[in-house]
Structure formats: C-alpha cells, structure tokens
Amino acid sequence: MTSTIPKLPQDMPVTSPRYVGKEVKRIEDPGLVTGRTEFIDNLKLPGMAHAAILRTPHPHARIIRVDASAAEQLPGVVAVLTGEDIKRWCNVGATSPEGWGSTPMAVEKVRFVGEPVAAVAAISRYVAEDALELIEVEYELLEAVTNPEEAQAPNAPKLFEHNASNVILDRNYTWGDVDRVFAEADHVYTEKFRWNRVGANPMETSGCVCQWDVVNNSLTCYGSYQTPGFIALGRAASLNLPSNRVKVVAHPHGGSFGGKGGPRGTDIAALLSRKADGKPVKYIEDRVEYLLAGAGQSWDRYYQASLAVKADGTLVGLKVNLVDDQGAGAEGYGTISAAKPLAAFTGCYTIEAAQYDLKLVATNRAPTYPYRGYGPPPHNFVLESMVDIAARDLGMDAAQIRRMNYIAPDQFPYTIPSGNEYDSGRYEVVLDKVIAMANYREMRELQVKARTEGRLLGIGIVNTVEPGVFDWNAYSTVGVPGVGVPEGVKVSIDILGQITVTVGFALEGQGQYTLAAQLVADYFGVEMESVRVTYASTDIAPPHFGHGGSRLGVAISGAIMGACNKIEEKFRLVSAALMQCEPEQIELMDGHLRVKGMPGAEMHIAQVAGTMLGRSDLLPPGMEPCPEASFVWTAPDRNEPDEQGRCKSYLTAANACHIAMVEVDRDTGVTDVLKYFIVDDCGTRLNPATVEGQIQGGVAQGVGAVLYEEYVYAADGQPLVSLFSDYLLPGIHEVPMTEKGALETPSPVTPLGAKGCGEGAIHTTPATIMCAINDAIHPLGIQITETPASPNRLWQLLQEVR
Amino acid sequence: MTALQHVTVTVNGITYERSVDPRLSLVDFLRHELHLTGTHVGCEHGVCGACTIIKDGMAVRSCLLLAVQSDGTNLQTVEGLRNAETGELHPIQQAFIDEHGLQCGFCTPGFLMSTLELLADNPSPTDQEIKDALDGNLCRCTGYQSIIKSVRLAAAKTSGGKLAGTHGSA
Numbered sequence: 001m002t003s004t005i006p007k008l009p010q011d012m013p014v015t016s017p018r019y020v021g022k023e024v025k026r027i028e029d030p031g032l033v034t035g036r037t038e039f040i041d042n043l044k045l046p047g048m049a050h051a052a053i054l055r056t057p058h059p060h061a062r063i064i065r066v067d068a069s070a071a072e073q074l075p076g077v078v079a080v081l082t083g084e085d086i087k088r089w090c091n092v093g094a095t096s097p098e099g100w101g102s103t104p105m106a107v108e109k110v111r112f113v114g115e116p117v118a119a120v121a122a123i124s125r126y127v128a129e130d131a132l133e134l135i136e137v138e139y140e141l142l143e144a145v146t147n148p149e150e151a152q153a154p155n156a157p158k159l160f161e162h163n164a165s166n167v168i169l170d171r172n173y174t175w176g177d178v179d180r181v182f183a184e185a186d187h188v189y190t191e192k193f194r195w196n197r198v199g200a201n202p203m204e205t206s207g208c209v210c211q212w213d214v215v216n217n218s219l220t221c222y223g224s225y226q227t228p229g230f231i232a233l234g235r236a237a238s239l240n241l242p243s244n245r246v247k248v249v250a251h252p253h254g255g256s257f258g259g260k261g262g263p264r265g266t267d268i269a270a271l272l273s274r275k276a277d278g279k280p281v282k283y284i285e286d287r288v289e290y291l292l293a294g295a296g297q298s299w300d301r302y303y304q305a306s307l308a309v310k311a312d313g314t315l316v317g318l319k320v321n322l323v324d325d326q327g328a329g330a331e332g333y334g335t336i337s338a339a340k341p342l343a344a345f346t347g348c349y350t351i352e353a354a355q356y357d358l359k360l361v362a363t364n365r366a367p368t369y370p371y372r373g374y375g376p377p378p379h380n381f382v383l384e385s386m387v388d389i390a391a392r393d394l395g396m397d398a399a400q401i402r403r404m405n406y407i408a409p410d411q412f413p414y415t416i417p418s419g420n421e422y423d424s425g426r427y428e429v430v431l432d433k434v435i436a437m438a439n440y441r442e443m444r445e446l447q448v449k450a451r452t453e454g455r456l457l458g459i460g461i462v463n464t465v466e467p468g469v470f471d472w473n474a475y476s477t478v479g480v481p482g483v484g485v486p487e488g489v490k491v492s493i494d495i496l497g498q499i500t501v502t503v504g505f506a507l508e509g510q511g512q513y514t515l516a517a518q519l520v521a522d523y524f525g526v527e528m529e530s531v532r533v534t535y536a537s538t539d540i541a542p543p544h545f546g547h548g549g550s551r552l553g554v555a556i557s558g559a560i561m562g563a564c565n566k567i568e569e570k571f572r573l574v575s576a577a578l579m580q581c582e583p584e585q586i587e588l589m590d591g592h593l594r595v596k597g598m599p600g601a602e603m604h605i606a607q608v609a610g611t612m613l614g615r616s617d618l619l620p621p622g623m624e625p626c627p628e629a630s631f632v633w634t635a636p637d638r639n640e641p642d643e644q645g646r647c648k649s650y651l652t653a654a655n656a657c658h659i660a661m662v663e664v665d666r667d668t669g670v671t672d673v674l675k676y677f678i679v680d681d682c683g684t685r686l687n688p689a690t691v692e693g694q695i696q697g698g699v700a701q702g703v704g705a706v707l708y709e710e711y712v713y714a715a716d717g718q719p720l721v722s723l724f725s726d727y728l729l730p731g732i733h734e735v736p737m738t739e740k741g742a743l744e745t746p747s748p749v750t751p752l753g754a755k756g757c758g759e760g761a762i763h764t765t766p767a768t769i770m771c772a773i774n775d776a777i778h779p780l781g782i783q784i785t786e787t788p789a790s791p792n793r794l795w796q797l798l799q800e801v802r
Numbered sequence: 803m804t805a806l807q808h809v810t811v812t813v814n815g816i817t818y819e820r821s822v823d824p825r826l827s828l829v830d831f832l833r834h835e836l837h838l839t840g841t842h843v844g845c846e847h848g849v850c851g852a853c854t855i856i857k858d859g860m861a862v863r864s865c866l867l868l869a870v871q872s873d874g875t876n877l878q879t880v881e882g883l884r885n886a887e888t889g890e891l892h893p894i895q896q897a898f899i900d901e902h903g904l905q906c907g908f909c910t911p912g913f914l915m916s917t918l919e920l921l922a923d924n925p926s927p928t929d930q931e932i933k934d935a936l937d938g939n940l941c942r943c944t945g946y947q948s949i950i951k952s953v954r955l956a957a958a959k960t961s962g963g964k965l966a967g968t969h970g971s972a
C-alpha cells in the first residue's frame with residue numbers, strides 16, 4: 001500500500017514524495033542478510049577477556065561465605081568478582097523505588113534463583129565457566145515467598161529487611177464519581193483474572209564489552225542497548241562515575257521488545273574490567289541465564305475487575321484491582337508497567353468513571369522487567385473480557401456492545417477519566433471495515449452450525465487504543481518524575497551534497513534508519529542512496545532516548561523535520577544572497593531553492609551546501625559555513641500530572657480492531673486459530689511495509705502470551721523454565737497468517753500525522769484470542785480467565801464439564 | 803587442558819586447518835576461530851535455529867555439533883551466499899529484502915540456510931511445505947508472514963532453473 005502524506009507541502013517541501021508513505025526497502029537489510037551487521041558478540045577488542053557469572057540456585061538465602069581462591073588460581077583467569085568488590089565499588093541500581101533495588105551481584109543475601117553471586121573473567125568463556133565451578137559459596141537458606149499472597153501474610157519473611165513489608169507500592173486512583181456510577185448502574189459484573197508471567201525473549205540475548213579506563217577513571221560499554229543514554233546514566237549512578245565519564249556504544253541488536261534493559265551484566269563486566277586493570281571484558285548472556293534471571297520476565301498479575309453497565313449496554317464505570325508480583329524488588333522499572341494503563345485505561349469507550357487499585361508486591365521470583373506494550377496487554381485482556389461478559393449476560397452481540405460505547409470522531413480530542421487525551425480516531429469505521437473483511441455475519445453462521453455439530457468454535461472481536469509516544473509524566477505518580485523525552489538527530493550535508501543523519505540509537509529491527517533516510521531524501525529531494533544514517537555513541541550524540549513506548553517513529557520524524565527545517569532556513573539566506581533576492585522570495589521545493597515566480601532561477605541544495613563550505617566569501621555576513629543542524633524533539637504540550645495521575649501523557653492514540661475465529665479441541669484442549677483479521681488505524685503510515693511487520697510481529701507475541709508462553713515456578717520458588725523447550729515461543733505453525741486492513745486517521749498533533757504503532761497488536765491479540773476461546777466454550781458453562789490458555793489448562797477446564 | 807585436536811574443514815569453498823579444544827562447539831569455532839560471525843547463536847540448545855548451517859548438503863544446528871565433528875566436511879554458511887566477485891546477493895537474500903522478511907535480522911541467517919536446503923530439494927514448495935521446512939527456526943520479530951512471502955518469492959525467482967548453492971561451494 002501507499003500512504004498519503006497530509007499537509008503537503010507545508011510539512012515537507014515536496015510536491016510528491018518518492019519515499020515517505022511508500023513500502024520502501026530497508027537500508028538495514030543488506031548488512032543483515034549477509035551476516036555482516038556487527039552484533040555485539042561479533043566485537044573483539046585487543047586483549048579482551050570473557051566473563052561468566054555464577055548464579056545462586058536458591059530463591060532466598062543469606063550468603064555466609066564466598067571462597068574464590070581456587071578460581072583465582074586457575075590458569076587463564078584474569079579477574080574474579082565477588083560481593084566484597086560490589087560493596088566497595090557499587091551502588092544499588094537506580095531503576096527501582098527508593099529502598100527496593102539491588103546491586104548487580106548479591107552481597108549479603110540472594111533473593112531469586114539466578115541472582116549473580118560471583119563472576120570470572122578469563123581468556124575464554126570456556127575457561128571462565130570452568131573457574132565458576134571452583135568457587136565455593138556457603139548459604140544459610142531462608143524461607144521463600146513465591147507469590148503475593150504468601151508475601152503479604154503476617155510474619156512473612158521479608159525480602160528487604162529494612163522495609164516494613166514486601167509491599168512495594170499500594171495506591172488507589174479514583175477518577176470521577178465512581179460510587180455514584182456503580183450505585184446507579186443496572187448491572188455490575190465482577191470477575192477475577194490471572195495473567196501469568198511471560199517475557200520478551202528477543203532472539204539475541206543481551207551482551208556487552210566493557211572497558212574501564214583505570215588511569216582516567218572512565219568507562220566505555222559496547223552492547224546491545226535499547227536506550228543507550230539511559231544506560232549510560234544508570235552506570236554512572238551504580239558504578240560511582242561522573243555521568244560524562246561513561247560512554248555507551250550501542251550495537252545493532254537482535255530484537256529487544258523492552259527485554260534487554262537489564263544492566264546487571266554490564267555492571268559486572270565493567271567491574272571485572274576494573275579489577276583486571278582495564279582489560280576489556282565481554283559478557284554474553286546465554287539463553288539459560290536469560291530465561292532464569294535475565295531482564296526478560298514481565299506481568300505476573302492478579303486482577304479483579306468490575307464493570308458497571310446500564311440495561312441498554314452502556315458502559316459507565318470500571319474498577320480494576322491489580323496485584324502485581326514484581327519479583328525480587330521492582331528493579332525493572334516495575335512501577336511504570338503497572339501505571340501505563342492510565343494512558344488508555346478505559347480503552348475505546350466513553351466510560352465516565354473509573355478506579356484503579358494498584359499493589360506491587362516483592363517475592364522471591366526473578367525481578368520483572370518491561371516487555372513490549374508494557375502494562376496494557378494484560379489490562380486490555382481484563383477490560384475486553386469484562387465487556388464480553390456483560391454482552392453475554394445482556395444477550396448482545398460482542399460487536400454491538402462495543403460499537404454503542406465508542407468515543408465518536410467528533411469528540412476528539414477526548415480526555416479519558418484517567419487523564420490522558422486521545423488525539424483522534426474513527427473507531428466505528430475501523431470496526432465496520434474489519435467486520436466486512438472478516439465477513440463477520442458468515443462467521444457467526446458458521447459458529448451456529450459448528451455448535452450443532454458439537455464443535456467448540458468461537459469468535460473474538462476486540463478493539464483497543466494504543467497509546468503512542470510515551471512520556472515520563474505518565475509515571476510521575478509512581479515515582480518516575482519528569483516531563484518530556486528528548487530525541488535528537490543531526491543532519492549534515494557535505495560539500496558534494498551527500499547527506500548524513502546522525503542518531504543516538506542503534507538498529508533494533510523496526511526500520512528506523514530507513515525511515516530517517518526516507519524523510520531526509522524527500523525533504524531535500526535527493527535519492528535515498530545519497531542519505532547515510534549513522535550511529536553516534538552517547539558521548540557525542542545529541543540528547544536521545546531511543547526505542548521504547550511506541551515512540552521512536554514519531555519522535556525521529558519530528559527531530560528530522562526540525563533539523564531539515566533549520567537547514568532550509570540557512571539555505572534560504574545563502575541562496576537569497578547568491579541569487580540576489582530577499583530570503584522571503586526563496587522557497588525550497590523538490591530539492592531546489594527557487595526564486596518564487598521566476599522559473600529557472602534556482603539552485604540545487606548541493607550547490608548551496610558546496611558554496612557554504614567552499615566559498616565563505618560569498619556568504620551573507622555572519623553566516624556560519626555549516627550546512628548542518630541538530631534538532632531535539634519532544635512531544636508538545638505535555639503537562640505535570642495531578643495527584644490522581646491525570647495528565648496529557650502519551651501523545652497519540654492509535655486504534656485497532658481484531659477479529660479471530662478459533663476452534664478448541666474438546667479432547668485435547670488445543671486451540672487452533674482458524675482465521676485472523678485486523679484493521680489498524682495508526683495514522684499516516686510512513687513506511688507501510690514496516691508498520692505491517694510491527695503488527696504481525698505483535699500478533700505473534702500476543703499469540704505466544706495467550707496460548708503458550710509462561711514462566712512457571714514451583715511451589716518452593718524454583719523456576720521450572722530454563723530452556724526454549726520449556727518456554728514455548730510460537731513458531732511458524734502457531735502464528736496465524738493474518739489478513740490486514742488499514743485506516744489512516746492522521747494525528748493532528750504529530751509530524752506528518754503518524755501515530756505510535758509498535759505495540760498495538762500485542763495490546764489486542766491476547767484479548768482477542770481469549771475472548772474467542774470463551775466465546776467457544778461458554779455454552780458448556782465454563783470460561784477461562786487465566787493466561788496462557790495452554791492445552792493443559794483448557795483441557796483441565798473441559799474435563800470439569802465432561 | 804585436554805589435548806588439542808586437528809580439524810580440516812571446508813567452509814564456503816575455503817579449506818581451513820586448525821587445532822581445537824575437543825569441547826569447542828562448531829558455532830563457536832565458526833564465529834570465533836574462523837571469524838565467520840554471520841551464523842548466530844540464539845539458544846545453544848538446538849531449539850531456535852539461528853545457528854543453522856549446511857553441512858555436506860544438509861541443514862544442521864551448529865550449536866549442537868562440536869568443531870571436531872566437522873573434520874573432513876564441507877560447510878556452507880550465510881557468508882557464502884553472496885557472490886563476492888559480482889557483489890550480487892543470492893536470490894534468497896534478495897527475496898527476504900524485497901518481501902521484508904526480516905526485522906532485527908538476528909534469526910535471518912538461520913532462515914536463509916534452511917530455505918537454501920528447502921529450495922534445493924523442492925524448488926516450488928507449497929505454503930505448507932515452507933512452514934514444515936522452517937518450523938525449526940524461531941523468529942521473535944516478524945510473525946513469519948513476510949518470511950513465507952520471501953520464500954515464495956525466492957522460489958518463484960529460482961524455479962525452473964537449478965538454485966545456486968552458496969558461492970564457492972562444490
């Protein structure tokens with residue numbers, strides 16, 4: 001497909017874009033398909049040592065003694081790190097609420113299986129792992145708490161003894177007159193839900209090479225970092241370095257999805273390097289480490305929700321009570337994930353009042369970390385399941401109850417009870433489109449027929465709002481202060497007219513380098529081939545954040561438009577001087593600076609750049625010989641939240657409606673996804689092919705979360721998942737090949753009308769499939785309210801009604 | 803330390819002789835001894851397929867083999883797909899680019915090598931056959947739909963003619 005760019009030529013000086021809005025081939029790909037792209041494990045530095053980490057097998061224990069003397073003696077070992085070094089050199093990480101974080105390696109006690117207790121750097125990973133076997137650790141075992149209920153019991157063992165209990169955060173948000181709305185409603189539906197732990201599991205685990213400059217007391221970390229600037233700042237805090245003495249060099253990485261943010265490995269490799277007198281140290285987390293204790297487990301949640309509904313199906317109030325098992329101490333920005341649903345708490349609906357009770361609890365499971373979508377995938381599963389429960393009780397069709405409760409197009413900008421403002425949307429058009437695509441009526445007929453044959457066929461129809469372009473203000477009330485997330489670029493044109501875009505983030509898979517090249521090429525009317533996109537490490541990059549929060553596509557567009565605009569202004573002055581007219585008479589269009597109304601009086605941008613760099617004598621007085629500009633974008637008009645967390649947080653509100661048809665096998669509990677349809681409205685699609693890829697990838701992860709994936713823990717706190725044969729990622733047979741349609745309601749508040757679009761499908765797919773399964777099995781008088789709806793779990797449920 | 807063992811192996815048409823630790827995995831040997839870092843490691847336990855290479859004409863998981871087991875064999879890795887003389891990409895590589903068959907690209911070398919084996923055996927596979935051939939390769943980014951399209955396109959571009967193997971291979 002091709003997208004139309006709204007507001008041309010005001011937003012971009014081009015009569016007809018050649019690249020933006022087109023399914024452009026990615027500039028990232030030649031390096032990737034040939035195996036040439038430099039992922040972190042490809043990097044070798046002279047004298048580099050290799051690290052391995054000793055991890056505790058106990059969920060909760062006091063460390064009595066660590067004896068690493070034999071390991072130190074092993075030939076080939078260059079450094080051994082233990083809790084003693086940590087105590088001397090390291091602070092508690094800054095990513096958790098005050099009093100709840102840990103150091104990268106345990107010092108006095110361990111709080112989850114897989115927590116590092118020692119580490120070795122040696123001439124090879126093989127030798128480093130040999131050395132681990134020589135380290136003796138003596139523990140005093142402590143009773144473990146393995147779920148929030150145990151953790152909150154009176155006299156429960158405490159993970160952090162200096163705290164009053166294992167409750168990290170307990171707060172209530174009330175928006176509107178919830179009591180009245182619930183009292184006046186004709187129906188109040190209440191249900192409990194359980195979302196079990198899942199996680200990001202990018203194909204590449206995290207890795208780094210760290211080098212401590214022991215002479216100048218500074219640190220360089222090369223690695224697979226999603227948010228390089230943030231990682232640099234965090235290392236300065238945890239490793240006691242001035243912030244300008246940590247340099248982070250992000251390498252292209254094999255996916256992240258939020259699940260590569262864990263800094264423990266980096267801190268450990270950095271301190272090993274420090275101990276090895278500055279030798280570079282590589283640490284590549286292996287998959288077993290990732291699954292056991294990497295920064296890759298998310299959303300371990302217990303919900304109770306109530307939905308207040310009028311007799312005619314009008315949704316009026318929503319209460320959600322969430323108890324979130326954060327694992328050992330909320331180090332993975334845990335509060336943020338629980339607070340994100342505030343940005344789209346009531347989904348697509350005009351629900352007038354809502355309440356959110358939020359309790360974050362520490363247990364002896366691995367700490368939870370971000371995963372694509374952050375909080376909303378489980379939240380939407382709960383909200384959309386509640387809507388279906390109401391529809392079933394009222395005898396309404398699932399599409400009809402949704403349709404009648406939508407925010408209407410003329411109500412935008414629309415402020416939801418939890419405070420965020422949705423910019424735009426046409427929910428009913430999206431619904432109609434997907435209903436037509438899916439032939440929904442025929443699906444229902446098929447279902448009736450299947451039921452008469454005793455088959456369990458179900459249809460899920462679910463819509464969500466995807467908050468796009470995250471802002472820190474969404475999280476201020478849970479302890480992450482700040483408004484605004486800068487994203488900067490530098491655009492430079494050289495003396496021959498070739499263009500370089502410098503960004504502060506590395507390749508991760510979403511095609512943002514291609515997008516940068518598309519935008520700049522169209523802005524200056526040049527071929528994409530003459531635009532190069534290059535990465536700058538944290539010490540030289542403009543202020544940046546990088547990937548996260550369905551934000552980067554919009555943010556990078558804003559930054560590039562801003563930088564190009566600044567160059568255009570300079571070029572206008574220079575070309576006016578050269579063509580002897582007033583700057584106001586000059587316009588940039590299709591790569592040329594033209595004198596308005598004088599056909600033929602024009603200069604190509606390369607001529608202007610060349611003149612600036614090579615003929616200072618011709619420049620207007622005071623003009624710098626600098627055909628380049630930096631621009632740092634942040635979302636406009638964001639504000640500080642009130643005490644109930646209400647603010648304009650996420651800038652854009654994309655919308656999607658998914659329809660799935662599933663069949664549940666009564667004998668085996670296996671769910672087969674027969675058909676899957678999607679219409680997604682994420683505004684202008686700057687590269688429709690990559691947007692489609694984001695959607696399909698999100699579907700795959702959603703299918704995994706709702707049908708297969710689960711971090712299982714035994715009752716004693718032992719994780720039962722340590723291999724891909726235990727943690728079941730969906731393969732090519734499991735992921736439905738979806739039929740997709742698009743609607744484009746351009747955002748009125750973003751550059752070129754694009755909305756954040758990286759997370760919408762994982763927001764929607766789990767709920768869609770869960771609703772479809774319940775639609776299939778409810779005639780039997782059962783429903784499933786726990787994810788994943790694995791064959792085993794469904795089979796047990798089906799057995800009850802045999 | 804165990805005595806080193808001698809290995810002679812041909813990779814993408816070039817013969818290498820090395821003395822290796824018997825416990826060295828084949829993928830570590832390729833990546834860290836021969837500096838052929840295009841073959842990736844996603845799990846090291848045989849599930850993800852990122853490390854897939856062709857050994858004597860068959861797709862294998864190089865994380866599950868030891869370097870010493872490759873002695874006397876003929877290997878093909880992703881580095882051998884592109885024609886180094888002309889600079890031309892292999893049709894399978896080009897098809898993955900054309901159909902957006904990758905995002906982060908970390909799984910891609912494995913998918914390319916599995917596809918190479920598939921199309922060598924079956925130049926015009928059905929979708930079901932494509933799925934069956936690739937179900938040992940995990941991708942966390944794409945949701946596979948564009949991968950299937952890529953393989954279809956590669957098949958269409960090469961069907962009729964015999965699909966070229968890796969460059970430099972026998």
Ligand code: FES
Binds near residue numbers: 853
């Ligand atoms: S790395 Fe070999 S199968 Fe995963």
Ligand code: FES
Binds near residue numbers: 254905910
């Ligand atoms: S493209 Fe990222 S894992 Fe396949």
